[in-house]
Amino acid sequence: MRIDRFLLVVILSSISLSSLAKDTDGVFAIKGVGVQQCKSFIVAASKDEPVLQQYAGYVSGYISAYNELESETFDLLAWQRLDTVMLLLLQGCKQTPESTVGGVISRVVKYFSSNAIKKNTEKVEVKGPSSSLYFYPEVISQIQEALKQQGYNIDDLWQAMEKYQQDKKLIGKSPFDQLILMKLLYGKK
Template identity: 30%
Template sequence: MKISMQFTATLTMTYVCLSASVNAADEQGRFMVKGGGRIGCEHYLTALETKGAEFISLAGWIEGFITYANQQEQDTFDLVPWQSTELLMSAVANHCRQNPEKSFHQSAYHVLQGVKTGRLKSKSEPVSATVADQSVVLYADIVRRLQQKLKLRGLLTGDPTGIYDKETIDAVLEFQRVKKLPETGLPDQMTLAHLF
């Protein structure tokens, strides 16, 4: 799902509207939500089903929100260091199903506040996790977190290195087997969601 850079840049200002800070609102704490954030949850769920242009636009809206949050949140390099836009859109949909009276922006804000504790606080180098002819690129710090979680489960020995080595692949394969996930050895979105 590709969103134009200009479109995403325009949407970065959306985060201002979603900020809980009084500085970003009027004296009564009110603020205007722009663009797709104004739609209701039911409308969003319909857009999700069709996965057409409106859905892509809403994905860009969320990416803009995240970009601005990365710039404005203290101790934040990346608010969502391993989560894909598609995974976040799915989480927003789940929140919308449980709270149909909410708007898209309220649900997006809720989801992003929920993942905030797992943010990447400083820059980390990318690492390619390669198994056979497939690869996933993650931050080295996320690989270390993954290794720490696997170690806590008794699936990995040694200290976390941030390198996606054979021992890590074997531990991920065992974790996937236990959780009845596709056994690829790759730290894909489903595996990371179960692990983190």
């Protein structure tokens, strides 16, 4: 899956680095592979090196720590998969190869924070013609609101997403695939 470059530019440019400051001097300690320059990650990704598992572990740990430490956050990435976040990290690193991996993932995570799930709730089924998916009620509300803002009838959410997918000419096995949801929920920010 390829993340649209425009979408990534919007994500990364919407976050100022100063908003990530943690001490009075505006810095914080980065650990593990997060200290690596992006160009190292780019090389590892291009060669599909085993060290990519360390980067994925770093990203998963970063997200888990965010979920634990950020007030009013249960799940930062309620529907996004790790591979999607890794692709965003790769694209961000390609834009700023001298940055650290930790710096780029901080910006990506900060961008997603506005849609974080605040409270653990039971997931709700969204039925399709031959399968079902489960989302937190907050995610369903975010999807419905984004569709309504673009003029879609949300009486049948699956059909509304299929129509959105067709109208935007987006490729995916399901109208709820990662790229389609990224376009819908983050394409205008």
